[in-house]
Amino acid sequence: MKFDLDTFNEILLTIMRNKTRSLLTAFGVFWGIFMLVTLMGGGNGFKALMSSNFEGFAQNSAFVWPQRTGEAYKGFRKGRWWNLEQTDIQRVRQIEGVDIVTCLQNRWGATAVYQDKKSESVVIKGLYPEYDFIEKQKVKYGRFINDIDILEKRKVCFIGKKVSKELFGKDVDPCGKLIKADGIYYQVIGMAGDTSGNIQISGSADESIAIPFSTYAATYNIGGDIGLMCLTMKSGYKVTEVQPHIESVVKQYHLLHPDDTQCMQFLNAEALFSMVDSLFKSINLLIWMIGLGTLISGVIGVSNIMMVTVKERTTEIGIRRAIGATPRTIMEQILTESMVLTLIAGMAGISFSVFILQMMNMGMESSNLPADFQVSFGMAIGAAIMVMALGITAGIAPAYRAMNIKPIEAIRDE
Incomplete structure (x- = not known):
């Protein structure tokens, strides 16, 4: 037709x-x-x-932190507290399938001061540079923490957007300035940009002050303890496959009952995604x-x-x-x-x-x-x-x- x-x-x-x-x-x-x-x-x-x-978070990541024990084991009573240690990072790193392993320690409710301005209810976080592989840092000014900062225990900090706005004003480059947080002076080396993700690991990134983990450990005298272990898997490995091996290694070193399901919390971010x-x-x-x-x-x-x-x-x-x-x-x-x-x-x-x-x-x-x-x-x-x-x-x-x-x-x- x-x-x-x-x-x-x-x-x-x-x-x-x-x-x-x-x-x-x-x-x-x-x-x-x-x-x-x-x-x-x-x-x-x-x-x-x-x-x-979930923007900025590694999709194959997991987080581990200690809890009270749920089983008595080898002379230790039920309900005791225990701590993860930095040596656990080295042990977990040897497990097949594990890629990045780092840690985080935090202190809540701190106050940051610059001249006559304050930013209250700030979270001070002790971090390693590898944490950037877990939660991608959106750097607007300056840089994030590096290995030299860790090695020399530098008193430097990477601040969140809200903290910077309250101390220095909106869209002001704070790098090089000294702020006092929890009674200690730190030089600002960087500032985070916009963070659109709503998932918070030990507090909002906008309201945090990140310092080198070695500086945090020396300042607050925490020894070798860590509050949170963060890790990612290598390509081709799933968190659910590697999780039993991680739990086994940690339990064996800290004398925890092999069948204790309450002694540690394991957050599988991969399963959430x-x-x-x-x-x-x-x-x-x-x-x-x-x-x-x-x-x-x-x-x-x-x-x-x-x-x-x-x-x-x-x-x-x-x-x-x-x-x-x-x-x-x-x-x-x-x-x-x-x-x-x-x-x-x-x-x-x-x-x-x-x-x-x-x-x-x-x-x-x-x-x-x-x-x-x-x-x-x-x-x-x-x-x-x-x-x-x-x-x-x-x-x-x-x-x-x-x-x-x-x-x-x-x-x-x-």
Whole structure:
């Protein structure tokens, strides 16, 4: 069938012949594609919003800290306290599959002072440079702690954005200035930038002052104790596979019962990431089921209406056949009408969906939330192609029925 302007006008006239019926039929397709695209865009935005909470953290990381023992063992009573030590880092580092091992110690409720300005409820953290592999430091000014700082026990610090703002003002480079934290003077060597993640390890990075771990140990006389062990796995290894070996090594050295499940807390961040990923896969599946179900019901409506239209146009089709129209021409006309009706409704649904998602984005931006409610260009093209294919599918049965109409029978029915 030759598709030109006259053909298109004829199709539009046929569709507009019964405006109410065509509008209600098109609405089913419009609503179906609108639901599908909006849910997909909303799902992407919600995923981006949730993923921002984990931004900067190693996905294959784990954290270990001591708890009261739950079992008596080798003369030690149940319920005793014990401490992780720096020597545990060396032991755990020898375990197959373990990549980065570092530690963290913190002191809550400190006050930082610069001249006449204060920043209260600050967390002082003792860190090694390797901690950057666990929680990526977004450096805005200066640098993070390095190995020389550790070796020389330098009294230097890397401060959070909120601390810097309260002491020096907004967007001021604090590097080189001296601040007093918990009664000790430190020279600022760097400042953190924006931290969009909401996961906090021993306090918010915005409200913390990080100092070399060796300086922290000497200042607060903690000896070889550590508060938290942080580690990542090598490529190809999972935390769940290596966790039993880590627990075994630590328990053996600290004389903890091998079956004691209360003596240490093991946070598997990899499992959390995997759980979130599985959640969004399930959400995406549900979105496709709801969207496609709604869209298919709309397409079935189009097919039913086209069947009614063919029945009403039996005489017209018979006359066309009588004056020389081939069955293929009749079939192409019905398929084209079905496709045009579906495509117009589908494109309207996609356009309205993009508009709604853009409004949601504007609302999120005004709230400073890092969501991204939108559909990609490829997704929009894919939705348009799917609508076109479903439109053709919806017209197959009516077109086949129209193609089989005999001219004599059609005129006799009239």
